[in-house]
Amino acid sequence: MDKSFDLKGKRIFVAGHRGMVGSALVRRLAGEDCEIVTVARSELDLLDQAGVRRWMEDRRPDAVIMAAAKVGGILANDSFPVDFLYENLVVQTNVIEAAFRSGVRKLLFLGSSCIYPKLAPQPIPEDALLTGPLEPTNEWYAVAKIAGLKLCQAYRRQYGVNYISAMPTNLYGPGDNFDLDSSHVVPALMRKAHEAKLTGQKTLQVWGSGRPMREFLHVDDAADAFVWLLRNYSGDGQVNVGSGEDVTIAELAGTVVSVVGAGAAIVFDPTKPDGTPRKLMDVSRLFATGWRPKYALRDGLKQTYAWFLEHVEKGDIRLGAV
Helix, strand or coil, rough: CCCCCCCCCEEEEECCCHHHHHHHHHHHHCCCCCCCCCCCCCCCCCCHHHHHHHHHHHCCCEEEEEECCCCCCCCHHHHHHHHHHHHHHHHHHHHHHHHCCCCCEEEEEEECCHHHCCCCCCCHHHHCCCCCCCCHHHHHHHHHHHHHHHHHHHHHHHCCEEEEEEEEEEECCCCCCCCCCCCCCCHHHHHHHHHHHHHHEEEEEEEEECCCEEEEEEEHHHHHHHHHHHHCCCCCCEEEEEECCCCEEHHHHHHHHHHHHCCCEEECCCCCCCCCCEEEEEEEHHHCCCHHHHHHHHHHHHHHHHHHHHHHHHCCCCCCCC
């Protein structure tokens, strides 16, 4: 199968363009000589199979990037397992199946590092998939993403289509979700630190022990990697997308507090779950293609905090009691 896919003049559908990843993809693709195709949720419900089929037949994109997903942190996954499993299964299946029916030439499915076993070897290679039990705190989302990855492989093997999958690590950046009830660790810490600075709080509570290690990648770096893979990769196996470096949650919290300028001391709550002890992606397959990230973690957090402040000022992010 031809590895190169020239984006010039192509119609590229970004499913989920209003989300953090989708909006980063739209920003990144704006620098390419291609037509970006998007659709608002008010115009098309991706849970509606017939509607997705009709829309795809009408628009006929050349390529699809599947960035639409229901996402959230540990609390959201634990509270709404049906939503995370059912909605993700249905949405991704509808888009992939409709893409095949309408003759889409290339499709990039975006998964998550949570597809890998809880105790996978570190760094996690792509072939660790399905070699052990998942992390229970996000298994509903992980099962759906594994199904999407396998569906793309099934279409490749049965019909010879150029459908590929990328598994990003923990992403952060502009467009992130700063709602404390459903956010991931970086935006949650950033909002807590900001509100602590505003209120003069002496302490900032963080879930868990602070010892787990996590890898983080700025969403604009992720979008750049996805476009790179869309253009240059056509393999059957999924590709891990990350920075190749990890930090402890304690180190992350300290960096966020420093970037925000909060004077609060960090206090850990060991009664709350830690999740996977360590999760670092083996990104050698991606790096071997020639791609590298641009943002160091501290620089990426500074850029994200500047975006956060701008949107607090605009009223897009409403602050309240922590």
